[in-house]
Amino acid sequence: MTYNYQKLCSTVCESTDGRITFKALKEKFEEATSGTSTISDKKLSQIVFRLFPNRKILRGRSGEDRFLIYVGLSWKENRDTSLVSPWSIQCHLKYQSMLFEQTPTSVIIFMMSDIVCNGNIVMKEITLNFKEQLWELKIRGRIVVLEDLDITNTFYCTTSNLHEIFEIVHKIKICTGIETEHKTKVPIHIISERIAERGDENTQNFKMRSKTCKQVVGWSYTGDSCHTCINNLNAFKNEETDLIDLNKVDEDDLKKILKQVFPGASQEMQDFLRSQHDILNSSKITWDKSKQKLLPDGCEIPHHKQKRKGFKQTVNLPPSGYHGGLLHDEAKIQEDLVLNVKGERSELVGWIDTGSEAENLRIVKENKVSRKLATDVLQITFLGYTGFRFPIAHFPTDGVKASELYIIIWDLISQLQSWGFIVDFIMQDGGQQNREFTKLHFTGEPRKNYFMCDSLVHPDRKVYHCQDFSHNMKKLRNAVLSSGINTYNTKLLNKKGNVIVWEQWLNAARWDEQTNSRKIHYKLSNSHLHPDTADKMRNHLAEEVLNEDMLQLMKSYQNSLINGDVLNSAIDLLQQTSKLITVFRDPRPVTDIHDARLNILNHVLDWFNNWRNEIKEIKKTPKELERMLPSIKCLDDVESMIVVFTRVCRVHITEFKGRGVYPSRFNSDLAENIFCQQRGLYNGNSTNPNYHVYCNTMNSVILGQTNKSRARKSNAGLPTTDPYSFHVNVPLSKKKKTLCRI
Numbered sequence: 001m002t003y004n005y006q007k008l009c010s011t012v013c014e015s016t017d018g019r020i021t022f023k024a025l026k027e028k029f030e031e032a033t034s035g036t037s038t039i040s041d042k043k044l045s046q047i048v049f050r051l052f053p054n055r056k057i058l059r060g061r062s063g064e065d066r067f068l069i070y071v072g073l074s075w076k077e078n079r080d081t082s083l084v085s086p087w088s089i090q091c092h093l094k095y096q097s098m099l100f101e102q103t104p105t106s107v108i109i110f111m112m113s114d115i116v117c118n119g120n121i122v123m124k125e126i127t128l129n130f131k132e133q134l135w136e137l138k139i140r141g142r143i144v145v146l147e148d149l150d151i152t153n154t155f156y157c158t159t160s161n162l163h164e165i166f167e168i169v170h171k172i173k174i175c176t177g178i179e180t181e182h183k184t185k186v187p188i189h190i191i192s193e194r195i196a197e198r199g200d201e202n203t204q205n206f207k208m209r210s211k212t213c214k215q216v217v218g219w220s221y222t223g224d225s226c227h228t229c230i231n232n233l234n235a236f237k238n239e240e241t242d243l244i245d246l247n248k249v250d251e252d253d254l255k256k257i258l259k260q261v262f263p264g265a266s267q268e269m270q271d272f273l274r275s276q277h278d279i280l281n282s283s284k285i286t287w288d289k290s291k292q293k294l295l296p297d298g299c300e301i302p303h304h305k306q307k308r309k310g311f312k313q314t315v316n317l318p319p320s321g322y323h324g325g326l327l328h329d330e331a332k333i334q335e336d337l338v339l340n341v342k343g344e345r346s347e348l349v350g351w352i353d354t355g356s357e358a359e360n361l362r363i364v365k366e367n368k369v370s371r372k373l374a375t376d377v378l379q380i381t382f383l384g385y386t387g388f389r390f391p392i393a394h395f396p397t398d399g400v401k402a403s404e405l406y407i408i409i410w411d412l413i414s415q416l417q418s419w420g421f422i423v424d425f426i427m428q429d430g431g432q433q434n435r436e437f438t439k440l441h442f443t444g445e446p447r448k449n450y451f452m453c454d455s456l457v458h459p460d461r462k463v464y465h466c467q468d469f470s471h472n473m474k475k476l477r478n479a480v481l482s483s484g485i486n487t488y489n490t491k492l493l494n495k496k497g498n499v500i501v502w503e504q505w506l507n508a509a510r511w512d513e514q515t516n517s518r519k520i521h522y523k524l525s526n527s528h529l530h531p532d533t534a535d536k537m538r539n540h541l542a543e544e545v546l547n548e549d550m551l552q553l554m555k556s557y558q559n560s561l562i563n564g565d566v567l568n569s570a571i572d573l574l575q576q577t578s579k580l581i582t583v584f585r586d587p588r589p590v591t592d593i594h595d596a597r598l599n600i601l602n603h604v605l606d607w608f609n610n611w612r613n614e615i616k617e618i619k620k621t622p623k624e625l626e627r628m629l630p631s632i633k634c635l636d637d638v639e640s641m642i643v644v645f646t647r648v649c650r651v652h653i654t655e656f657k658g659r660g661v662y663p664s665r666f667n668s669d670l671a672e673n674i675f676c677q678q679r680g681l682y683n684g685n686s687t688n689p690n691y692h693v694y695c696n697t698m699n700s701v702i703l704g705q706t707n708k709s710r711a712r713k714s715n716a717g718l719p720t721t722d723p724y725s726f727h728v729n730v731p732l733s734k735k736k737k738t739l740c741r742i
Helices: 006-011 022-032 041-051 159-171 227-237 254-261 267-280 300-306 356-366 402-418 432-439 469-481 502-515 539-543 548-559 564-584 596-616 622-627 632-655 669-681 691-703
Strands: 012-021 056-062 065-075 097-102 106-117 120-129 134-139 190-197 200-210 323-332 338-342 345-349 376-384 389-397 422-428 452-454 462-467 493-495 498-500
Touching (some): 200 227, 200 345, 323 402, 323 632, 338 691, 345 691, 389 402, 389 691, 422 632, 462 469, 462 632, 469 539, 493 564, 493 596, 502 548, 564 596, 596 632, 669 691
Parallel strands (some): 323 422, 422 462
Antiparallel strands (some): 012 065, 097 106, 106 190, 190 200, 338 345, 376 389, 452 462, 493 498
16 A cells, blocks of 8 residues: 655645644545545654654643644645746755756756765665656665655656655665674675765764665664665674684584584585585695694784784783773874775774763863864873783873863773772873863862872772872972073072072082092083973983982082082982982882881971971062972972872782882883884884874884883783793703813
C-alpha cells in the first residue's frame, strides 16, 4: 500500500507558533490521499518525526478525552497551481540545488546533501520528465525505488508539486553504512568509504556499505543504514569472533584444522582444500625441515618494537617502584598540519587536542566552535621512587590552561591507579598556569596546607604539589643577576643591612683569575658571569654560581679585602644555596626519617622564612620592599620544594621499610631530557619538530635510553627491549687459562 508521504509536505509546514492536533493531522492526511490510505497512529507519528524533526509534542485533555498536539506545525495555505516549464525551472530551485542538464522535455537537478564520501559531497540527482509527468531520484548513480519510501513518482508540472518534491528529497536520509574497525581485507560484496559531515570534513569515520545498498534510509529506521546494509554487514562486522587463531593450534595437523572449520565436509573436499593450500605455499622455505629459525629482517624488527603494547609482567620493578610522582612540562613545536594515513583511516594531526571535556569548556568560554593549530606540546612523565620512569602522555596545546591541566592530570592519575601506580606528588615549573592549577586544589594559600591536598581518586591518600629544583635554582640565580645599583637593575637584595648584588660575583671571579695561577673555581666562564637568553636556561650554569665552589671562592675573596664584611650576606646566601644543591644532587637515598640531610633542608627553609620576615618589618614602601627580596613566588617555590620533599620521604619510608627516596631524582630533568632528545638527537638542534614528528619520535626516545643507569631507562631496568636481546649473569664464553711455554 502506497501512502504518498508527499501529501504531508503539501498540507503541513513548520511554524514557530503553529499547533495541530494529531487527530486533525491524520484526518487531513487521509483526505489528501483521497481516502485510499489508512495509516496507523504509530507509523504516522514516525513519519512526522522524520519529516519535521523540530516539532514538539504536548498532551491535551478535553473532559475524558486525551489527545496529542504538535507544537511547531501549521497548515499550508494558498497552494500555487501555476505550471512550470523546463525553461523556468531555474527560478524555483531550493535547498542548495543546481541545474545540471536542461532539455525541452526534461531537466536534471543536483541537490547537495550533508554527507561527504571519500572527500566528495554526495549529490541527490533529481530527473523531472515533463512529457511523461514522472520524476525519479538517483543517489551515487543508482535509482532510488520511490515505492519503498511510499512516495509517488508522479509529477504534475505545477509549482506547488515541484516544491513538494524538493522538500521530500531534502528530507530523505542517505545511507552511510555501518561504522566498523579498520579491515585489512574487505570482501568483494562490501564497499569501504570514509564518511564525514559537510562542514566538518576533518572528522572522518571508516564505514562499510553493501554493494546492493538501497542508498536511502527508510522512514521507520532510526539509524544511518538501510535494511540491506544492516542485514549484509552485521555478520561481517563481527567476523573476528568466528576466526580461529592458528597460533594456538600451529602444532595440529591441517586435517584437524579443516575438520574444525568444516565439520561436515567430505574427505574429497578436505583433500581439495589441502591441495590448494599446498599450491599457494609452494615456497621451499615453507617446507624447510631444518631447526634453524630465520630472524626477521631489519625492516620488520622496528615494526614489532612499535607494536608492543601494555605492561610487561616480568619487569624488575619492586612494589615501591609503583609509587612516585608526575612531572609535566611544555615545549614549543612548529605550527603544522599533517595528513596521517593509517590503513583505510586518515586524520589531520596538528590541531589542539586536550580532551573532549577541555574542548567543551573552551567552546563555552569563547562562545564558538573553532580549531587552532598547536604551538606547544604538554609532556607528562611518571617518575617512580626506584628510578622507573615512563612518558605516559603528551597533548598538543597552545599553552595549556589551568582548567585543562586539572582535567588532564587527574584523568591520568586515575588511569595510573587502575594500572597499579600511585601518585604521591605533582612536580612542575613556576609558570603562571601551573600556579593557578595548584591553587585550584586549595581554598586558601597552599603553603598554609603544606602544599598537600586530598586525592580525588584515592580517599585515603594525599597528593603534594611542588616546584622543580632546577627551575628554583635558576630563579634564585636570576634574582641575584638582576640585583644591583644601576638603573637597569630591578632588584637590590638586602640581608641584615648588607646588599647582595651580582657585582660581587663578578669581582670575585676577576680576583680569582688575576691572583691565583690555579683558579679556586676553575669552571667559571663568560657564560656563567654574562649569560645570554640561552645560557639562562642551562641548569648547570645556574648551579655552578651557587654551589660550594662558589662559596669557597667568595670566602677567599672576602679574606683578601680590607672590609670583607660587605660580603657577609652574599656568603650567607651561598651557604644556603650550596646546601640545597648538595642535598638535591646527592645520589644516595634517604632511608631514615632522621636523616641529617632532612634537618639541613629544614634549616635552609628557616633561613629563607627569616629573610622574608626580616624584610616585612622594615618600614618602607611595598615597591621598595619587593626589590629587597627575590620574588614572593620564588620563595614560595623554594618552600614547596623543601616541604614536599621532606614529607614525601616520611610517607614513603613509613610505607616501605628499608626503601628510600633519591634526592638526585627529585626534579623534572627527565622531562627536559625528552625535549632535548626530540630536538637534538632525532630532529636537529636548529628547529623544533611539529606534533606529527613528535609522536613518531617518542618510541625512539623510549627505546633508545642508555642501559648504563637503571634510573635513566623507561623500561624499568631491563637490558633492552625483548625479544631482540637476552641477558645472562655470566660471560657468554669463559676465558680459558693458558700456560706460558718456555
